[in-house]
Amino acid sequence: MRYQDRQEKTIRIVAVGLGNIGWRFLTHLAQKQSLLRERYALSFRLAGAADSRGAAFDAAGLDIGEVVRLKQNGQSVAGYPGCGRPGLSPLALLEAVQADALCEASPTNLSTGEPGLNVIRAALERGMHVVTANKGPLVLAFPELTALARKNGVALKFCATVCGGLPAINLGQRDLAGATISRLEALPNLTTSFILDRMAQGQSYAEALAAAQAQGCAEADPTLDVDGWDAANKLVILANSVLDFPCTLDDVQVQGITGVTQADLARAKAENKVIKLVASAVRRPDGGYTLTVAPTPLPAPPLPAPHPLAQLSGQQMGIVYHTDIYGVVSAAILEQEPIPSAMALLRDLLSIYA
């Protein structure tokens, strides 16, 4: 819907974290400016940006193209002509420039949540809306951060943290409002889906992992993914935000894919099943949920009732909600580059302002 009659509003944003997600978000945000003005009467101004080496700010707005150029050349935004401040921290940046919203995409740290956690706290306390793609702060401090947002009357949005660009959280929080969710099952991790896919085609675990690393869909240290902890983090965020079940990583039974053998895969195939690393939450009689991440054989076609996640390829993420009043709702995304994950930050911004 167009609101050409509405007065245009300028939203001042600060971007913290300019890695794979951060710079892609800024690139496409810049490309979308005229569409956003036309469709929602919104204009986004980059008032400040920070990476691990420093920051830059300008109340009149930084040139997004220049910021992206610096990052793609391996430089820090601190090198921004005239406005760059080497060594300026994200927290100091928030002090230095007035803005309406923080777009946070700094690296996930699951021990401390930093550097994201403190800057999210500070932004919420300053009355800024926060959109984030960073799982660490949410896994470690979900109740604290949501309470802080509520206290300050601002939004804390994080749909980029689960299943990449798939609105898995929105679907659960908004579209299943009023429901009791008896079961949730997700494939939130691309690396393990890719590896299991390749293994099902006959590759060894080592070959499949090497292929994933060569294609950039596995880290040099793949532990977080293959041991199931990335999926577990996402499950903790889903459980807290969608299931309203306060929990931490300690509440999740986690088993990764390193123990999956060719014999397991052959047995599954003989039964017309495929093995996926499924993150699941099953409702208990007491109203809580049992949280599990484990390699799970799922019924596949041509069985008459294939599992909705069984058909997803190694480039897809997906989720299934079993509900009392809305049936069984499933959703999936095909994401060949992390652009949708990055643009989930825009989705969150528009859910606040549009």
Added chain:
Amino acid sequence: MRYQDRQEKTIRIVAVGLGNIGWRFLTHLAQKQSLLRERYALSFRLAGAADSRGAAFDAAGLDIGEVVRLKQNGQSVAGYPGCGRPGLSPLALLEAVQADALCEASPTNLSTGEPGLNVIRAALERGMHVVTANKGPLVLAFPELTALARKNGVALKFCATVCGGLPAINLGQRDLAGATISRLEALPNLTTSFILDRMAQGQSYAEALAAAQAQGCAEADPTLDVDGWDAANKLVILANSVLDFPCTLDDVQVQGITGVTQADLARAKAENKVIKLVASAVRRPDGGYTLTVAPTPLPAPPLPAPHPLAQLSGQQMGIVYHTDIYGVVSAAILEQEPIPSAMALLRDLLSIYA
């Protein structure tokens, strides 16, 4: 998220149309009252209800159980003890009782939109929010009704009109905000999916149709479904609301399933495809969309890239959005009874009030 500290708010609703969707909605709304109070601090009061034979109203609230009992006994709500008014029209009901929202689920009429169209107009003009499961008024008067809602500062929500309980419209309108949608493909009609499923298993068209009718998933007069017009209606609503493309039924090329032969199905099967009645919108270079409803062979498993809709059974509806910045997002619902379709009215109410 719970808001137990928020003050409880009572929402006065009027329900017009108490058929399959209407009474199911009321039944489950009544069952959900304590959950809705606890989770959203909301209480819904049925201030009035109307069917084709009359109405009942009570500012203090009708007993939903009594209304449902009447309907399940084949009686009119006009027989409600003390408050029933035989012959009272929905329009007169709106005059007679103060309410905050209209829940409209009267039968779809594609020539006139009545009786839904006039009562929706009247409610919007009175400043009431409207949630509806009725396609007719939207297909016939989408621009008028959305303008009227905007002018009066109220919501007009209709996610129950497309793909049953699947939030297909919300997904497009909200979660794909900021995107350009290059293509949309939907399976919005259960009857045709069921029939094509059975035909693919070897039944003749007549046998499959009879089975659909026996299971209550096809009308005695199946024309609207099998000729593709039900899917076309839903496509028109999707195009207007999600694609921001003003259009009517005249803009849709419609082909139903009555011409699908066993030879077509056999040829598709030999190519590992399944034939589904697909409603699609494809973006043209001029920014408009080409709208089509037609039986379409879709690549199925075990092909390496099966179509997301190819695996859906005859009890599922689904949608796929191809976007520029959010990848390819698909969603599906398994809906064995029309409860999710009915409760989409609750989803819409909660999107307004929760």
